[in-house]
Amino acid sequence: MDALKYSIVVPVHDEEESITELVARLREIMDKLDGPAEAVLVNDGGQDSSYRLMLDVHDQDPRRAGRPPMPGRG
Numbered sequence: 001m002d003a004l005k006y007s008i009v010v011p012v013h014d015e016e017e018s019i020t021e022l023v024a025r026l027r028e029i030m031d032k033l034d035g036p037a038e039a040v041l042v043n044d045g046g047q048d049s050s051y052r053l054m055l056d057v058h059d060q061d062p063r064r065a066g067r068p069p070m071p072g073r074g
Contacts, residue, residue, distance in 0.1 A: 005035030012054065014046035019053045030063060038063050 030037040043051040
């Protein structure tokens with residue numbers, strides 16, 4: 001794989017109901033870019049199942065990575 005040209009970072013906080021739409025829109029955008037891209041979805045400390053869904057998304061398309069919350073960082 002070529003070196004990344006784009007990284008899209010998205011904070012995610014209790015977004016389990018909208019994460020599917022977010023990923024679909026990111027996929028559309030990333031497929032149109034003029035170089036390799038990744039989307040980094042960052043769990044922003046939410047309490048719903050967003051992080052689990054983020055991991056599922058990564059399993060389906062490795063260009064999207066889920067990151068756990070990092071306490072004390074923000």
